[in-house]
Amino acid sequence: MVNQFREAVQVSxxxxxxxxxYWGADFQIExxxxxxxxxxxxxxxxxxxxxxxxxxxxxxxxxxxxxxxARRAGAGNVYQPRKHYEVGEEITFPALGHVSGxxxxxxxGNNPDYGHFNVVQVEFxxxxxxxxxxxxxxxxxxxxxxxxxxxxDQSLLTPEEIFIEYGGNVADVLRKRLAxxxxxxxxxxxxxxxxxxxxxxxxxxxxxxxxxxxNGGGPMTASEILEQIGMLDNVSxxxxxxxxxxxxxxxxxxxxxxxxxQVLWYLTRMEPPEVQQTPPRLVYTPxxxxxxxxxxxxxxLEVEIGDELSEIVxxxxxxxxxxxxxxxxxxxCTGTLPLSVQLRRMFPTAYESERIRFTLVDALDGEEIPxxxxxxxxxxxxxxxxxxxxxxxxxxxxxxxxxxEPGRVQISYARRNPRIEWxxxxxxxxxxxxxxxxxxxxxxxxxxxxIIDVADPQAIxxxxxxxxxxxxxxERLMQExxxxxxxxxxxGTVHAKTLYSAINLVRRCPPGPIFxxxxxxxxxxxxxxxxxxxxxxxx
Amino acid sequence: xxxxxxxxxxxxxxxxxxRFHIDYEWWERSGEDLRLYMLQHLCEAHRQxxxxxxxxxxxxxxxxxxxxxxxxxxxxxTLLKHCSQxxxxxxxxxxxxxxxxxxxxxxxxRPLTPVELAVYTRRPAEMILRTxxxxxxxxxxxxxxx
Numbered sequence: 001m002v003n004q005f006r007e008a009v010q011v012s013x014x015x016x017x018x019x020x021x022y023w024g025a026d027f028q029i030e031x032x033x034x035x036x037x038x039x040x041x042x043x044x045x046x047x048x049x050x051x052x053x054x055x056x057x058x059x060x061x062x063x064x065x066x067x068x069x070a071r072r073a074g075a076g077n078v079y080q081p082r083k084h085y086e087v088g089e090e091i092t093f094p095a096l097g098h099v100s101g102x103x104x105x106x107x108x109g110n111n112p113d114y115g116h117f118n119v120v121q122v123e124f125x126x127x128x129x130x131x132x133x134x135x136x137x138x139x140x141x142x143x144x145x146x147x148x149x150x151x152x153d154q155s156l157l158t159p160e161e162i163f164i165e166y167g168g169n170v171a172d173v174l175r176k177r178l179a180x181x182x183x184x185x186x187x188x189x190x191x192x193x194x195x196x197x198x199x200x201x202x203x204x205x206x207x208x209x210x211x212x213x214x215n216g217g218g219p220m221t222a223s224e225i226l227e228q229i230g231m232l233d234n235v236s237x238x239x240x241x242x243x244x245x246x247x248x249x250x251x252x253x254x255x256x257x258x259x260x261x262q263v264l265w266y267l268t269r270m271e272p273p274e275v276q277q278t279p280p281r282l283v284y285t286p287x288x289x290x291x292x293x294x295x296x297x298x299x300x301l302e303v304e305i306g307d308e309l310s311e312i313v314x315x316x317x318x319x320x321x322x323x324x325x326x327x328x329x330x331x332x333c334t335g336t337l338p339l340s341v342q343l344r345r346m347f348p349t350a351y352e353s354e355r356i357r358f359t360l361v362d363a364l365d366g367e368e369i370p371x372x373x374x375x376x377x378x379x380x381x382x383x384x385x386x387x388x389x390x391x392x393x394x395x396x397x398x399x400x401x402x403x404x405e406p407g408r409v410q411i412s413y414a415r416r417n418p419r420i421e422w423x424x425x426x427x428x429x430x431x432x433x434x435x436x437x438x439x440x441x442x443x444x445x446x447x448x449x450x451i452i453d454v455a456d457p458q459a460i461x462x463x464x465x466x467x468x469x470x471x472x473x474x475e476r477l478m479q480e481x482x483x484x485x486x487x488x489x490x491x492g493t494v495h496a497k498t499l500y501s502a503i504n505l506v507r508r509c510p511p512g513p514i515f516x517x518x519x520x521x522x523x524x525x526x527x528x529x530x531x532x533x534x535x536x537x538x539x
Numbered sequence: 540x541x542x543x544x545x546x547x548x549x550x551x552x553x554x555x556x557x558r559f560h561i562d563y564e565w566w567e568r569s570g571e572d573l574r575l576y577m578l579q580h581l582c583e584a585h586r587q588x589x590x591x592x593x594x595x596x597x598x599x600x601x602x603x604x605x606x607x608x609x610x611x612x613x614x615x616x617t618l619l620k621h622c623s624q625x626x627x628x629x630x631x632x633x634x635x636x637x638x639x640x641x642x643x644x645x646x647x648x649r650p651l652t653p654v655e656l657a658v659y660t661r662r663p664a665e666m667i668l669r670t671x672x673x674x675x676x677x678x679x680x681x682x683x684x685x
Contacts, residue, residue, distance in 0.1 A: 028654045028664065031556045081606040095605040109608070111599045113620070119599060119608045131608040133601040142606050 015069070017062045018157055023166035029057075029177040036060045037178075038193070047190035047242050051163075053178070054171035059159040071098060081136040082143040085120045093132075095142065099124055106134070114138050187245050188256075188263045198235050200247035208244070209253055209267065217270025219257055219357045222248070225265065257357040257372075259348030259407055266357055271372075275355055278377035279334040281464070284309050284508045287474055289516035297530055298515040301496055305450075308338035308378040309510035319345050322401040324414075326447045327387070329394045329505045333457065335384025337398070339373065346400045347373045347380060348407055362386065363401065363412035371409075386411070393423070395451030395501065396444040414445030424452050424488060424498075426505055428459035431466060433506060434484045449497040452505065464506045475517055477503055482524070482534040493531040553672040555664055558650035558683045561643050565679040576678065577614055580641050582622040589614055602647050609647050618644055635662055635670055636677045643680070650683045 016022045040056055041048060048056070079091045089103045105121035117136045123129050133140070157165070178184055183194050207229040212218050222244040223237070235243075245263050248254040255271060258264035268276075291311070294302070302310050306325050323342050331337060339347070348358045356373040360382060371382035392398070392413055401410040418441045425438040440453050454460050467477065481502040486492045496518060500511045518524045518532050525533045553559075566573045578586055594613045601608055611619065622628060623645035629638045638660040643651065645659070653671070657664035671680050 026658055028555075028657070030654065031554055079606060081601065093605070109599045110597070110610075111601075114599075114601065117601075132606050133599075133608050136601065136606075140601065140606060141603060 015065060015156065017058075017065050017162065020166065023058075023162070023170055025169075027169060027173055029174055033057055033060065033174075034177070034181070041184075041191065041193050042196070045196060045236060046238055047187070047192040049190050050171045050175050051167065053191060054167050054174050055160070055163045057170060057174060058163045058167065062159045062162065079132065080143050081117075081133040081140045083134060084118075085134045091122060091132075101125075101130075104129065109133065109136075185246055187242065187249060188258070188261065190242070192242055192246075196239070197246055198239060198243040200243055204229065204244070205247060205251055205253070208248060208265075212254075212265060212267045213270070218266035219264035221258075221262075221264060255355060256353045257355050258350065258353065259356050259358065260350050262406065264357060266355075271355070272381065274334065274336075274381050275372045275374055278374070278379075279336070280468075281330050281334050282336065282377060282379060282508060284510070285471075287509060287513040289513040290520075291512060291516070293516050293519045294512070295519065298496060298511075298519070301530060302511045302515065305497065305500060305511050306338060306340040306342050307510040308340045308343075309508075310340070310512055312341045314341045319402070322346075322399050324397055324399045326450050327392055327394055327396050327398055328450070328501060329452065329454070330508050331379070332387060332392070332394050333461075334379075334381075335387060336379040336381050337383065337400070339375070339378045339380060343380075343400060346402060347409060349373070350375075358407045358409065360386075361403070361408055361410045363399075363410045364390075364415065369411075383411075390415075390444070392444055393440075393442055393446055393451055393453060395446040395448075397446060416443060416445055418443035424485075426452050426454050426460060426502070428456065428463050431463065432480055432484075433463065433502065435488055435502070437488060447497070449495045450501040452501055454505070460505055467506050472507070474503070474507070474509060474513060475521060475523075477507055478514065478517060479523060479534060482532070486534060491527075491531070493527050493533045496530040496532065499532070553668060553682050555653050555668055557668075557672075558652050559639070559643070559656070559671055559680055560650040560683050561640065561648050562676075562679045562681040565676060565681060569679070574614065577618070577644075580622065580628075580637070580644060581614070581618055582625050582628075585617050585622055589617065600647060602649060604646070604649065607647075607649075611647070615644070619647060629660055631661070633660075635660070635666065636680065638662060639667060639671070639680055640678050 037053055037056060077089065077091050079093045079095075085091065085103050085106070087103050087106060090100055091103065092098055092100045101122040101124040103120045104123045107119050107121075109117040109119045111117075114133075115137050117138075118134045119131050120134045121129055121131055136143070163170070178191060179186070184191050185194050185197070186192075208225050211225050211228045212220060222241040226240055226244060245256075248265055249256060253268055255266045255268045256263060257266045303312055305328075307328070323346055325337070325340070325343060328338075337343060348356050350356050354375050356375070358371055358373065360369040360371040360380075361367070362369065367386075369382055369386055371380055373380050390413055397414040399412045399414070401412065403410055420439050420441050422437040423440045423442065424435055425440070427434050427436065435452075438453065438455070442451075466472075478499065481499055482494050485494045485498060485502060496511070496515055499518070500509075500514050503509055503514055518526070523535050525535050527533050563573070578590060581589060596613050597610045598613070598616045599608050600611045600616055600619055623641065628645070629641050633641070639656055642656055642659040643649075651659075653664040653667040656662075656667050660667070670677070672682070
């Protein structure tokens with residue numbers, strides 16, 4: 001263990017900054033690093049990102065090492081324990097920071113383990129005297145060739161190449177260390193000294209509020225706000241922007257709603273209520289269940305449904321160009337999309353902002369739809385009118401497409417010529433859900449197992465309220481739905497997905513608890529695949 | 540006897556770059572038994588051996604990092620040569636103060652920063668700094684006055 005330690009703190013002649021170990025798990029930030037980064041921030045007066053700071057740190061460490069090596073190469077009579085020294089000789093000690101001293105005495109060494117050796121007394125500046133080994137025959141790490149290996153410069157990694165290889169860990173370690181400094185502020189992933197911020201007073205903030213108000217609440221960048229209120233004219237644009245961004249961040253009237261890397265402001269009071277708080281229809285009261293009882297078929301169905309409340313481990317794969325989802329009733333009536341594991345990657349995200357304002361674009365006609373990613377609630381808001389415009393049914397297929405423009409995402413639906421079809425339709429009779437097949441014109445491809453038309457949305461809402469108020473147990477809702485859905489199927493069975501879709505008419509619930517109860521409760525009889533039947537004694 | 544507090548001779552607050560060492564003068568003033576404490580850091584075999592009888596000799600020990608020679612007693616030399624090389628010399632069960640003390644013994648009391656001590660003791664550098672820079676001096680562990 002001592003040798004491990006010695007290797008870790010050894011005074012090495014080699015370019016340690018070229019090694020993975022140097023930048024790895026034991027990499028620590030030193031005070032000299034912080035001082036250097038501060039001086040860069042003060043000199044440039046420009047906010048720097050974590051990566052820019054990390055790259056600057058890598059360059060600093062590499063340069064420092066080169067200077068150290070050059071100093072050692074230029075030092076005369078470098079101390080090595082194997083050498084012989086006489087009284088009066090001047091010796092330089094690289095391991096002690098290249099101090100020099102004069103030999104003032106020599107005596108025999110006393111340790112049988114080392115064999116014969118001598119000990120020289122060396123006097124340093126300030127009359128300090130230390131003893132060092134000389135004529136030492138046993139191995140010692142200082143007994144190596146002082147001259148750095150003559151390496152071809154082309155075989156050395158540049159600081160930029162080192163940063164590409166190891167910069168991730170450096171940035172992580174640096175971020176944590178910088179967070180301990182109160183005199184640095186961080187905004188949208190960039191750092192800046194607090195003392196350099198330009199003063200933004202309450203008058204400026206009132207003006208900013210007025211500008212946003214007349215612009216529909218936002219979103220606007222700090223630069224756009226500054227242009228309209230004409231303040232901070234005598235400072236650099238970047239400094240003025242950062243200072244205003246920082247001040248707006250401290251004031252609750254303003255909400256930062258930009259995607260990662262972009263700072264956009266919106267007046268909090270003008271945000272849609274459904275963005276400020278999760279719509280009641282999407283609120284889920286957790287139901288306990290044991291995920292381990294789900295069969296592999298049911299787990300696959302869970303992934304296929306893509307409910308934002310399902311606990312699915314994301315797969316490591318490249319971000320897709322588009323993702324198709326099936327619209328469920330809860331999201332249909334709130335005009336939202338689920339931020340499921342699959343869909344999450346298609347929408348803008350942010351380092352810290354809880355709400356992100358962006359634009360959805362109708363792939364069919366180019367209509368621009370103001371939309372919001374609401375990260376705490378796990379949904380995307382803004383599609384109520386669009387669902388109505390295209391008459392998208394519950395169970396209809398929607399596709400989200402990435403675009404090259406940041407902050408813009410395209411949406412389409414599986415459009416087709418409208419056809420009259422028999423569609424599973426939900427009704428409310430005697431305060432209970434019932435289902436029957438009714439004819440309806442459908443102009444969208446849909447999941448046959450999930451489609452449910454609603455004849456009277458207000459009646460469904462009233463039933464939802466009733467069940468919410470009474471906290472109707474999930475098992476009872478499942479029994480009622482199975483009883484009413486079974487007659488629509490010639491075999492008298494219910495598909496697990498259909499049951500999930502039906503339950504979510506009157507209660508928000510992800511597939512997991514529903515599927516687990518199908519497997520474990522005796523009133524549900526498994527008839528094969530994803531089909532269940534209500535046992536006759538339970539009907 | 541209550542542990543003596545040695546007034547700080549430096550008004551500068553220690554940082555992660557401050558070097559710490561074992562202040563043997565503190566031990567002389569404290570009245571605590573240094574030899575008894577040092578015996579605890581030996582391996583089991585040598586602890587028994589040296590408890591019964593410690594040869595009264597001084598040996599020259601060569602610092603493997605700097606080549607500096609220090610005259611050490613037999614107990615210290617045994618620790619440097621053997622006990623500090625053992626895998627269980629410092630473990631997660633070793634208290635922080637003992638771990639730092641052992642680390643400094645292992646390098647012949649060459650002053651080390653909390654960052655360097657963190658590598659050897661596998662404890663966070665900040666925790667080491669907080670412990671050693673308080674008003675109480677633990678086992679003579681003090682910043683080097685430079």
